Amino acid sequence: MNAVHRSGSWDRRRRDALAGFAFTAPAMLHTLVFMLVPAGAALYFSFTEWDMISPARWAGLRNYQEILFDSDLYSDFWKSVRVTALYALLSVPASLVTGFVQAYLIDLLRRGQAFYRLVFYLPVITAEAAVAAIWKWLYDPQFGLINAGLEVVGVRGPDWLGTPGVVIPALALIAAWQSGTAMLIFLAGLKGIPRTYYEAAEVDGANRWRQLGHITLPLLRPTTFYLVVTGVIAALQVFGIVYVLFGGNAGPERSGLSYVLHLYLFGYRNGAMGAASAMSVLLFVTVLLVTAAQFRLVPRQYEG
Amino acid sequence: MRALAKWVAATAAAVSLAASAACGGDPPTDEKVVEFWYYQPTPEQSKQVKELLKRFEETEPTITIRLTEIPKDDYNTKLSSALGGGRGPDAGYLDQPLMARYANAGQLAEVPAGTITESDFYDGALRTNKISGKLFGIPLQQTTVALFYNRKLISTPPVTWDELVAESARVRRENPDLAGVNVPKGEGFGAWVFPAFVASAGGTMLDEGNRRIAFADPPAQEALAMWRKLLESSPRQITNSENPFHKGLAAMMFSGPWEVLAIRQQFPQLDFGVAPLPRKDVAASNIGGDNGVVFSKARNPDAAWKWLRFLSDATHNAEFSNITGNFPTNRKSARAAKINTDPAFKVFVDQLETAQARPAVPEWIQINDEYLAKAIEEGVDGGRSPADALADAAVRARKLLGWQ
Amino acid sequence: MSAARTADAVETAVVTAPPTDLAAPRRRRQRRRDAPIALRATAHVLLIGGVVVALAPFVWMVATSFKQPQDVFTPTPGLLPTDARTGQWAGTFANYLQVLDLGGFAVALLNSVIVAVVLIPGKLLLDALAAYAFARIPFPGRDALFLVVLATIMVPGIALLIPKVFVTQELGMGDSLAGVIVPSLVSAFDIFLLRQFFLTLPGELEEAAMIDGAGRLRIFWSVALPLAKPALAVVTITSFIFHWNELLWPLVILSDQDAYTLPLALQALAAGRVAQPHLVMAGAVIAVMPVIGIFLVFGRRILDGIQLTGLKS
Incomplete structure (x- = not known):
C-alpha cells in the first residue's frame, strides 16, 4: 500500500513536471524570442553604428558618449529629456488632481456613481491617434472649439499648439481630460478606508475639510504613490500623441519633442539605429530606477 | 467598395503565392516579377498609374510589375527597415537626398550603360542620381516651390525680396486680421525651401569638392534675415491655423504644385495666382522629387530597368509625373506635356530650369531636418541672429560629416 | 536571495497598489453615513460640469464628421452640422x-x-x-x-x-x-x-x-x-x-x-x-x-x- 502510494506520487510528480513544462513552454518560448533576444540585441546594437541597410559596425561606447555629451551631434537630446520631464511634471499632477477631485465627489453620492465613473473613463479608452486628431482640431487657433469658447467669455485664447511655451501645458490638459484611470483607482482607495476612522473624527468634532486633510489624504498615500510612479513611467514613454499632433517636426521650436519621438526620429528617419538603441537602453535604465524607487519607498500596507 | 475589393484581391494573391511557394514551384521561368514600391498617391491617381502599368505590360508580356503603395511620410522608414530585414522590394522610388546613403551601403544597382540618354534629362534632377560620378538611378519626377498669392489682396506679385517684404507689410497694415506670408517654419519643409533663397543671394549649401560648409556664409545669412523680416508682418498666431493661405488668412505662401490641385478642389472660392519665387540677385529654386532605383538584390534587374525606362521616356514621363502631381524630368516629354498650357503649372516648369540639387552626402537629411531646421527656427522665430544660428548649424554639420 | 524570494519581492514591487487584493472577494462596502443633501447636490452640479467637459470633444468629433467641407472652417464653430451661412441642417454621410x-x-x-x-x-x-x-x-x-x-x-x-x-x-x-x-x-x-x-x-x-x-x-x-x-x-x-x-x-x-x-x-x-x-x-x-x-x-x-x-x- 505504502509502496504503491509512493510510486503513484512519484508518477504524479513526473507527470506534473511534464505538464508544467508543456503549459509554460509556449509562453517561455515567446518570452525568449520576443523579450530576451531583443533585450540582448538592443544592448548589442547600442554599441554599434548601424543604419539597417548596411551591416552593424562595432563602435564601443561612442554612441553613449556622443548622445550624452556631444551637444553638436545630438543637439536636441537634452531638450527631449527636458520636454519629457516637463511633460511628466505637468501631466501627472494634472491627471491625478483631476482624478482625485472626480473620485472624491463621486464618493459623496448616493446615486449616479456608475454613470459618472463611466463617462470619466471614456477618454481613457479612446485610441491615442484619435485623441490627438480630435485635440488638434479642438486647439486650432482660428476655428477650434476651445478658442471659440474662450472668445465667448471674452478671453483671446493662445495659439495652443503653435506657441513653444504653451505646447506642454496643452498636452497636460489632454492628460487631465484622460484622468479616468486615476479617478477609478482613487475611488477604490476611498472605498477602502474603514468607516470607523471617520466616525472617530466626527466624535472629535472634525469637519469634512479636516477629515480630508487628516484621514483621507494620508490614507490614500500608497494609492497616490502608485499612480505617480505608473504615471511617470507612462509619461516617460509618451509617443503616439505627439507623433500624431506634430509628426516629425515635433512642434514649434521642437517643443513637443518627447524622448521617444526623438529616439524614433533618429532611428527611423536619420538611420542612426545604433544611437537609437543606445537611447532605448538609457530609457530602460531610467525606468528601472523609477521602479526601484517605488520598490524602496512605497509602504506595503495601510498602517493600522 | 473598391478598396475592399482590392484588399480581397491582394489577400487572395498572397495566399496563392504562399501556396505556390509551399509547393516549391517557382513561377514559370519566362515570367519576370518585379516588386515596385512607391508613395501612396490618391485613389484616383492610383487608378491612373495602374492603367499606365497595363500599357507597359502589354508591350512587355513576360514582365509582371507588382505595385505596393506606401504613405509618403513613412516611406523612408519602411524601405530601410524592409531592406534591412532582407525583404525589400526589387525596385522603387528613392527620395533624392537618400541616394548617397543607399548607394554607399551597397543597396543600389548601377544603371546599366545605355539605359537612358543623360542629356534628355533636366540637369538638376539627373545630378541627384550621381554618387561619386556613377549613375545609380533614373529621375522619374521632380517638383519645386513657387510663390502663391491671393489675387484679392495682391494685384502684382512681388519680383524681388524688397518688394516681397514691402507687400507683406502692406497687406498686414491694411488688414489687421491677416498675415502677409505664411513664412516657412524651422522644420524639414522650411529647410528644404531655404536653399532656393540662399542660391538667389549667390550662395550654396555645401562645397563638397573642398569639404566646406557654405550655408553659414553671408548669402545664407541674408536669406534668413529676410525671412525674419517677413515674420514681422506675418504673425504665427494667424498662420498656425490649418491651411492659412487657402482660407484667405495669409496673402502669400511658398509651396509646391500639389497645392494647385488641392486648392482648386477644396477651396474653389479662392482666387489665387502663382509666380516665380522672389529673388535677390539671381533667379533660383530648390528641387525635390523621386528617382527610380533598382536594388542590388533585385531578382529581375533587367525587367525593373525596363519599367523605369518606360516611366521616364519621352512618351510616358510627362503623363506619369502629371498623374502624381509632379513635373517631368525628361525635357522632351516636358515640352510636349499639357501642363505647359496651365499658367499655374507653367511657372513651376520654368523655375525648374534654375533648380539646385541638394548636396549628395548621406547625412544630408539629418543636416536638413536636425541642424538647418533648428537654425531657421532660432534665426526666424527665436531671438538669435541669423549669423549665429547658422554658424552653430555649420559646426554641427562639419562634425557629423567629419570635415574638420 | 533565493529565486522564490526575489520573485516575491519583484511581485510586491510590480503590484504594490491599489491595496485591494485581486484575489479577495470584494469587500462588503463599508459605507460612510450619507453626506448631507446640500453637499451631494453640489457634488452633482460640479460633476455634471465635468461630464460636459469630458464629452464635449466627442460631441464635436461626431458633429464635425457629419459636416460638409465648406461648413467646417467657420469662425463660430457649431456643435451641429449646419450650413455655415443659412444655419439650416446640412449633415451628410x-x-x-x-x-x-x-x-x-x-x-x-x-x-x-x-x-x-x-x-x-x-x-x-x-x-x-x-x-x-x-x-x-x-x-x-x-x-x-x-x-x-x-x-x-x-x-x-x-x-x-x-x-x-x-x-x-x-x-x-x-x-x-x-x-x-x-x-x-x-x-x-x-x-x-x-x-x-x-x-x-x-x-x-x-x-x-x-x-x-x-x-x-x-x-x-x-x-x-x-x-x-x-x-x-x-x-x-x-x-x-x-x-x-x-x-x-x-x-x-x-x-x-x-x-x-x-x-x-x-x-x-x-x-x-x-x-x-x-x-x-x-x-x-x-x-x-x-x-x-x-x-x-x-x-x-x-x-x-x-x-x-x-x-x-
Missing part, C-alpha cells in the same frame, strides 16, 4: 463613405477586426496556460521561470522596439498582420494577473477531479478556466482596448497600406498635407466607436475589474 472607401478605412477596419479576433483568444489561452502552471502545478524550476516572466514586466516596451522589429522580420513576419499579432501573443502582466487569480482557487476541486482520473489539461480546461471567468474577462477587455488602439508597433512593422489597422489609417489621414478635419473626424469616429460601444455595454463590469486590479489600460 459623405465623409464616412469617403474615408471607408478611398481613405482605406474599410480595409483597416477589417484588419483591426482580424487582429482582435485572432490575437485576443490566442493570447488568453497562452497566458492562462502558463499562469495556471505557475500557480497550481509544482514542477522543477518553476519559480525561476516565473521570475523571468516577472522581470520582463518592468522592461518598457519601447526599449525593445528596434530589435523586436528586427527579430520579427527575421522570422519572416514583417509587413503582415502576423507581425502585428504574434509578437503580442504573450503578456507577462496578464500571466501575473491570472496566476494571482488561480492561486486563490480552492485545491479541493482539483483533488476531486484528479481522483476521477482527470489530467492536468482537463482540469485546466473544465475546472480552472470556467472558475477564472471574471479574471479572463478583465484580461480580454483590457487587451482588446489596448490592441485595438495600439499605434507604435503596427506603425513600425507594417508598410503596405493594405495591411494597415485603424489607428494607422487614422494617423496617415491626419498627417496629410492638406488638413481635412471633416474626414479625419469621420475616421476617428470609426476607430473609436467599437471600443466605446463595447465599453458602454460592459462598462460597469470592466470598471469593477480594473478598479480591482489596478490595471492601466
Whole structure:
C-alpha cells in the first residue's frame, strides 16, 4: 500500500513536471524570442553604428558618449529629456488632481456613481491617434472649439499648439481630460478606508475639510504613490500623441519633442539605429530606477 | 467598395503565392516579377498609374510589375527597415537626398550603360542620381516651390525680396486680421525651401569638392534675415491655423504644385495666382522629387530597368509625373506635356530650369531636418541672429560629416 | 536571495497598489453615513460640469464628421452640422463613405477586426496556460521561470522596439498582420494577473477531479478556466482596448497600406498635407466607436475589474 502510494506520487510528480513544462513552454518560448533576444540585441546594437541597410559596425561606447555629451551631434537630446520631464511634471499632477477631485465627489453620492465613473473613463479608452486628431482640431487657433469658447467669455485664447511655451501645458490638459484611470483607482482607495476612522473624527468634532486633510489624504498615500510612479513611467514613454499632433517636426521650436519621438526620429528617419538603441537602453535604465524607487519607498500596507 | 475589393484581391494573391511557394514551384521561368514600391498617391491617381502599368505590360508580356503603395511620410522608414530585414522590394522610388546613403551601403544597382540618354534629362534632377560620378538611378519626377498669392489682396506679385517684404507689410497694415506670408517654419519643409533663397543671394549649401560648409556664409545669412523680416508682418498666431493661405488668412505662401490641385478642389472660392519665387540677385529654386532605383538584390534587374525606362521616356514621363502631381524630368516629354498650357503649372516648369540639387552626402537629411531646421527656427522665430544660428548649424554639420 | 524570494519581492514591487487584493472577494462596502443633501447636490452640479467637459470633444468629433467641407472652417464653430451661412441642417454621410472607401478605412477596419479576433483568444489561452502552471502545478524550476516572466514586466516596451522589429522580420513576419499579432501573443502582466487569480482557487476541486482520473489539461480546461471567468474577462477587455488602439508597433512593422489597422489609417489621414478635419473626424469616429460601444455595454463590469486590479489600460 505504502509502496504503491509512493510510486503513484512519484508518477504524479513526473507527470506534473511534464505538464508544467508543456503549459509554460509556449509562453517561455515567446518570452525568449520576443523579450530576451531583443533585450540582448538592443544592448548589442547600442554599441554599434548601424543604419539597417548596411551591416552593424562595432563602435564601443561612442554612441553613449556622443548622445550624452556631444551637444553638436545630438543637439536636441537634452531638450527631449527636458520636454519629457516637463511633460511628466505637468501631466501627472494634472491627471491625478483631476482624478482625485472626480473620485472624491463621486464618493459623496448616493446615486449616479456608475454613470459618472463611466463617462470619466471614456477618454481613457479612446485610441491615442484619435485623441490627438480630435485635440488638434479642438486647439486650432482660428476655428477650434476651445478658442471659440474662450472668445465667448471674452478671453483671446493662445495659439495652443503653435506657441513653444504653451505646447506642454496643452498636452497636460489632454492628460487631465484622460484622468479616468486615476479617478477609478482613487475611488477604490476611498472605498477602502474603514468607516470607523471617520466616525472617530466626527466624535472629535472634525469637519469634512479636516477629515480630508487628516484621514483621507494620508490614507490614500500608497494609492497616490502608485499612480505617480505608473504615471511617470507612462509619461516617460509618451509617443503616439505627439507623433500624431506634430509628426516629425515635433512642434514649434521642437517643443513637443518627447524622448521617444526623438529616439524614433533618429532611428527611423536619420538611420542612426545604433544611437537609437543606445537611447532605448538609457530609457530602460531610467525606468528601472523609477521602479526601484517605488520598490524602496512605497509602504506595503495601510498602517493600522 | 473598391478598396475592399482590392484588399480581397491582394489577400487572395498572397495566399496563392504562399501556396505556390509551399509547393516549391517557382513561377514559370519566362515570367519576370518585379516588386515596385512607391508613395501612396490618391485613389484616383492610383487608378491612373495602374492603367499606365497595363500599357507597359502589354508591350512587355513576360514582365509582371507588382505595385505596393506606401504613405509618403513613412516611406523612408519602411524601405530601410524592409531592406534591412532582407525583404525589400526589387525596385522603387528613392527620395533624392537618400541616394548617397543607399548607394554607399551597397543597396543600389548601377544603371546599366545605355539605359537612358543623360542629356534628355533636366540637369538638376539627373545630378541627384550621381554618387561619386556613377549613375545609380533614373529621375522619374521632380517638383519645386513657387510663390502663391491671393489675387484679392495682391494685384502684382512681388519680383524681388524688397518688394516681397514691402507687400507683406502692406497687406498686414491694411488688414489687421491677416498675415502677409505664411513664412516657412524651422522644420524639414522650411529647410528644404531655404536653399532656393540662399542660391538667389549667390550662395550654396555645401562645397563638397573642398569639404566646406557654405550655408553659414553671408548669402545664407541674408536669406534668413529676410525671412525674419517677413515674420514681422506675418504673425504665427494667424498662420498656425490649418491651411492659412487657402482660407484667405495669409496673402502669400511658398509651396509646391500639389497645392494647385488641392486648392482648386477644396477651396474653389479662392482666387489665387502663382509666380516665380522672389529673388535677390539671381533667379533660383530648390528641387525635390523621386528617382527610380533598382536594388542590388533585385531578382529581375533587367525587367525593373525596363519599367523605369518606360516611366521616364519621352512618351510616358510627362503623363506619369502629371498623374502624381509632379513635373517631368525628361525635357522632351516636358515640352510636349499639357501642363505647359496651365499658367499655374507653367511657372513651376520654368523655375525648374534654375533648380539646385541638394548636396549628395548621406547625412544630408539629418543636416536638413536636425541642424538647418533648428537654425531657421532660432534665426526666424527665436531671438538669435541669423549669423549665429547658422554658424552653430555649420559646426554641427562639419562634425557629423567629419570635415574638420 | 533565493529565486522564490526575489520573485516575491519583484511581485510586491510590480503590484504594490491599489491595496485591494485581486484575489479577495470584494469587500462588503463599508459605507460612510450619507453626506448631507446640500453637499451631494453640489457634488452633482460640479460633476455634471465635468461630464460636459469630458464629452464635449466627442460631441464635436461626431458633429464635425457629419459636416460638409465648406461648413467646417467657420469662425463660430457649431456643435451641429449646419450650413455655415443659412444655419439650416446640412449633415451628410459623405465623409464616412469617403474615408471607408478611398481613405482605406474599410480595409483597416477589417484588419483591426482580424487582429482582435485572432490575437485576443490566442493570447488568453497562452497566458492562462502558463499562469495556471505557475500557480497550481509544482514542477522543477518553476519559480525561476516565473521570475523571468516577472522581470520582463518592468522592461518598457519601447526599449525593445528596434530589435523586436528586427527579430520579427527575421522570422519572416514583417509587413503582415502576423507581425502585428504574434509578437503580442504573450503578456507577462496578464500571466501575473491570472496566476494571482488561480492561486486563490480552492485545491479541493482539483483533488476531486484528479481522483476521477482527470489530467492536468482537463482540469485546466473544465475546472480552472470556467472558475477564472471574471479574471479572463478583465484580461480580454483590457487587451482588446489596448490592441485595438495600439499605434507604435503596427506603425513600425507594417508598410503596405493594405495591411494597415485603424489607428494607422487614422494617423496617415491626419498627417496629410492638406488638413481635412471633416474626414479625419469621420475616421476617428470609426476607430473609436467599437471600443466605446463595447465599453458602454460592459462598462460597469470592466470598471469593477480594473478598479480591482489596478490595471492601466
